[in-house]
Amino acid sequence: MKSFWDTLPKPFFVMAPMADVTDVAFRALVAKRGKPDVFWTEFVSADGLYHTRPVRDKESETPGLPSAGVSNGTSEIQRSESHNSLLRDLQFAPDQRPIVAQIFSSKPETIAYAAALAEKLGFDGVDLNMGCPDRAIEKQGAGAALVKDPVLAARLIRTAKEASSLPVSVKTRIGYHKESLDEWLTALLEADPAAITLHLRTRRELSLVPAVWEQMNKAVAIRNRVNPRVLLIGNGDVQNLEDARAKVATTGCDGAMLGRAMFGNPWVFAGRKPEDAPLEEKLVALAELAYGFEKITPLKNFSILKKHIKAFVAGFDGATDLRTKLMQATSATELERAIRENQV
Structure with a gap:
């Protein structure tokens, strides 16, 4: 069955999922200034979604799914009835x-629930994170830990595909302790x-060394041999x-995912570089992000925006004082108010 993936231009350029960064407010900022070909949410625990689900139907013992709705706010944010x-x-x-x-997650049951929920909420696709190196997530057998268990990883992909009609994608790394594309990527492709x-780093490398883009040539060759339909x-x-x-x-x-390049540059998908935007334009964008951030419910800690302040307010005389x-x-x-006082 065809999906939006089949209609994308080649090459295509997509937004990386980043915790406490690519929330609905930040995505709105980017969408207004130059949309990526595909948006990603922050990553969400499938286990958490499963365990905070509505009460089971007593007759069917089937986990209930919250219904989707549209907020009355100016952004018409797609929401669930539950605001956890x-x-x-x-x-x-x-x-x-x-x-x-x-x-x-590393649990098929919760992956199935979360995939079905994503379809219920109106998403265009579901992506399984198999690359996060966070130790708390790895202790659950999820994230990058799945690189060490190709059999379970493949099972989770198939489970997600069976649970909904949404296309399923995967975000991962080229290996755990060392590059293992022959085994790991082959299992995913199958x-x-x-x-x-x-x-294009291993789990061990985190982001401490440069990404090895030469490994993508090997990955493309494996893809072409094992399953040419899969986009890389x-x-x-x-x-x-x-x-x-x-x-x-x-x-x-087939495409590239941009992550840190978005910091301080919501125009990145329009082809602009950070130095292309004048300071006044950056400060307008920062304020817009802050107001959008405050509309997210339940409320998030405003201090999360500090990473954006650091990115937007840098590289010019007086940046340290304003920041x-x-x-x-x-x-x-x-x-x-602080921005306006600086402009006086």
């Missing part, structure tokens, strides 16, 4: 499409996901759209 913190991370707006819900994003997306150290195009052209993959002032803001109103 996990479902909060699955909010999205109509202009953020196609959008993929990223989930993680499970037939719609797409695989490869962070490269990830790691992509500086801007120009760099993304060059990396895709050199390796032969220090903005870091003290505890609300969008305070942040905007």
Whole structure:
């Protein structure tokens, strides 16, 4: 069955899922200034979604699924009836499409529930995280730990595909202690996901060394031999759209995922570099992000925005002083006031 993946231009460029970064407010900022070809949510625990689900139907003993709805806010955020913190991370707006819900777990039962929920909430696809190196997640057997268990990883892909009609994709790494594409990527390809994003580092390397884009050439060769239908997306150290195009052209993959390149540059998918935006334009974007962030429910800690302040307010005379002032803001109103005082 065809999906949005089959309609994407080649090459395509997508938004990386980043915890406490790619929330609905940040995606709105990016969508307004140059949309990626595919949006990703922050990653969400499938176990958590399962254990905070509505009460089971007493007759069928089938886990209930919350129904989708649209908020009355200006952004018309897609929501669930329940406003718990996990479902909060699955909010999205109509202009953020196609959008993929990223989930993680090592349990087929919870993956099945979360995949069905993603379809119920109106997502265009579901992505399984098999690359996060966070120790707490690995202790659950999820994230990068799955690289060491190709059989279970393949089972989770098949389970997600059976649980909904959404296309299933995977985001992972090229190996655990060392590169193991021959075994690892082959196992994933045989499970037939719609797409695989490869962070071109091992789990051991974290992000401490440069991404090895040369490994994508090997990955493409394996894909072409095992399952040519699967799209391959490269990830790691992509500086801007120009760099993304060059990396895709050199390796032969289908697209690239941009992550840190979005920090302080919501125009990245429009082809602009950080230095292309004047300071005033950056500060307007930062204030807009802050106000959007405050509309997310349940409320998130405003201090999460500090990483964005650091990215937007850098590289110019007086940046340190202004950044220090903005870091003290505890609300969008305070942040905007500090910006205006700086412009006087």
